[in-house]
Structure formats: C-alpha cells, structure tokens
Amino acid sequence: MKIKRILFLSFFLAVMTVAGLLPGQVAHAAESIITRVDLTYDEKKIELNTAWTEMDVNYRVHDYTDETTQGCNLWSVLLLYYNETAKGPYGIGDGTDNINDERKYLIDYYLKLDNKEGNYDWSDEIKSLTSLYPMATAESCPGFQVYVNGVKRTDFYIHYSDSGVDIYVPLEPASTTPIVTGIDIAGNDVSVEVGGTHTFSASVTGSVTDKSVNWSVEGANSTATSITSAGILIVGNDETAETITVKATSAADSTKTATKNVTILEQLPTIDKVTVTPNEDVKVDQKGKQQFKVSVEGTQVDKSVTWSINYQHSADTNISQEGLLTRRS
Secondary structure (H helix, E strand, C coil): CHHHHHHHHHHHHHHHHHCCCCCCCCCCCCCEEECEEEEEECHHHHCCECCCEHHHHHHHHHHCEEECCCCEEEEEEEEEEEECCCCEEECCCCCCCECCCCCEEEEEEEEEECCCCCCEEECHHHHCCCCCCCCEEHHHCCCCEEEECCEEECCCEEEEECCEEEEEEECCCCECCCCEEEEEECCCCEEEECCCEEECCEEEEECCCCCCEEEEEECCCCCCCEECCCCEEECCCCCCCCEEEEEEEECCCCCCEEEEEEEEECCCCCCCEEEEECCCCCCCCCCCEEECEEEEECCCCCCCCCCCCCCCCCCCEEECCCCEEEECC
C-alpha cells in the first residue's frame, strides 16, 4: 500500500509540474482573442433619405441595430459622418439638419468586453489602433473580421480605447427620392351623433409634391355612413356601430396612414320649430286677458313649454303655465 501511495503522489506531482502548477495553485482558462464581430442593422427602417433630419435617422439607428458577438456587448450606437478633411468621425450636433446626400454617414458601434462566460480580450493588433484622426481602416487589422448582416465588410473604420472598441460602418449614400415622412389627422378622437357630420383635416409631411390624402371609413354597419374627398364624415341615420374609424391615406404613398376613432352617439331628440299663436302683436286692456297657444315640432317627446313675460311694467301682469296672460291693472 505504501508503494502504491508513493507512486500515485509522484505521478500527481509530475502532472502538476508539467502543467506549470503546484498544489494550491488554480488553473485559469486560456484567454480568447476576439477576431470577428457580427453586426446588424435594418437598412429599410433606418431609411437614409434627405427628407429626414439627422436626428430622425439617429433614433432609428439606435432602434434597429444590434450585435451577436460572443465575448463583447454593444454599449452604444450612433449616427456619425466621416469628415474627409480630418479623416475621422464627426457628430451630427443637435441633429436638426436634414440628411445631406454629400455626406458619408457611418454607424458607430461601440463594443465593450463581456467576460461573464469566458476570458475574452482584443488582440494586440486591435489595441494598437488608438488614432482617431486619422482613423484606422480594415487594412490596419488584417487579423480582424467585421460582418454586417452576414456579409463581410472591408470598408469599416476602427478605433481602440481602454474602455472599448468603436467600429464605424459606412451606410449607403443618402437617397434624394421624394418620400412621405408622416401623416397626421388634426384634433383628438371625436363623437358624432347618428345622422350627424364631422369635418376632418389631415397634413402630410415629407419631400413629396402631392400632399393630398384619400379618406375612408372602417367599421361602419350602415352603407349610408361615408366620408367625402374633403374629409366630411356623414353618419347614416341607421348606423348601429358604436365606434368607427376614419383613415387618411397619403395619395403619394399608400403605406403612410393615420386614423381617428369616432364614437357613434344615439341621435338626440330634436325640437325643430316652436310657433306661438297669435303670432302678431296683440293689445290687452287693463284687467284684460289674452290666451296664447304654442305648437312644438320635432322628435322630442316632451313638447311642454315654460311661459314667461319680458319687459312688463307692472307686477300685476303675469302669464300662467297654460299660456293665459292677465293684466290686472
């Protein structure tokens, strides 16, 4: 037994010596160098067009980009442009300027290491690329690959700092094709009575010349419920839907629409006409009387009236709720 234990201990020490460790030391996983990053962006949704402001596009760059690289995380993403004189990235300021078709726009992917599931690091080649003006190009790091939407890119720029790596991916040149950027129906949702009308108006933004809209109604149960080309909604007398939707569609781009909800109210009773007889001027002598009658026309069931006198000079002159005028003095 002693011989076996001595042999086993000798074998254990030999293995540890080969590994470069002695008992009590911990073996760490080998460092993994990141040699490829995979980035994405949705070109259609970002829509680099001169009708948009730079901030409009910057917001969509933020919403429609991502990375799927093991060992690092996407910490921020921005729209920048390449300054030809400085040979480096420039910010868009407050972003109120429209997209300029003469600028070379970049998406700046800022990546930081993520060692939660491994021991990752950038290569010495990447760490040497600290110049921002001029920026390093893909030719400066042949051992590093950048894929965007699954396609290898060789036109990217790169910059390393102690906190992370910026990878600048050029976008396609901005389009100058006229587009609709938005459509809006004025006002809030409305309520309209059965048999009633309401006028809507819409505005179209963008670089298109034709800023007209086509109106339509959805959800109506009555064929009499419609909307005119001028935006006048007509609710049919037999409409039974509780809510309908009015839609404005850009005539220049049918994919751009806006809607308003319309609550349908039951038709309220109406009083169309009130006639008092006699309807001409009358003279009532002292201590005299005059009977007035009234006719109420309309759908209102309650056709009762309240009688009153204006401009009388005596408190002894009054009128009953049956319409009898009495002058006592």
